[in-house]
């Protein structure tokens with residue numbers, strides 16, 4: 001499962017951070033996930049519970065922020081929200097666009113003790 005390997009790589013990041021700070025564990029972790037990152041929230045929740053067992057994240061409170069996907073039309077310059085990459089521009093129906101946000105997948109912050 002895609003989400004499980006993502007959850008496990010976040011555990012790796014957290015373990016490195018704990019080691020670097022000579023800390024014991026993570027008490028809070030904040031993630032940012034774009035709506036077009038290909039991550040299913042439900043699958044991530046499920047994978048997360050398995051991935052964090054017996055790790056520094058086991059007792060961490062997880063905050064996840066899902067970021068709207070935004071695109072800029074390359075024909076008319078309109079900026080609009082999209083649900084998938086093939087959506088057309090609502091003002092000129094062009095398919096030519098630049099993705100401004102929505103593919104994020106990052107650990108925004110970690111609090112260790």
Ligand SMILES: [Zn+2]
Nearest residue numbers: 073076089092
């Ligand atoms: Zn347009």
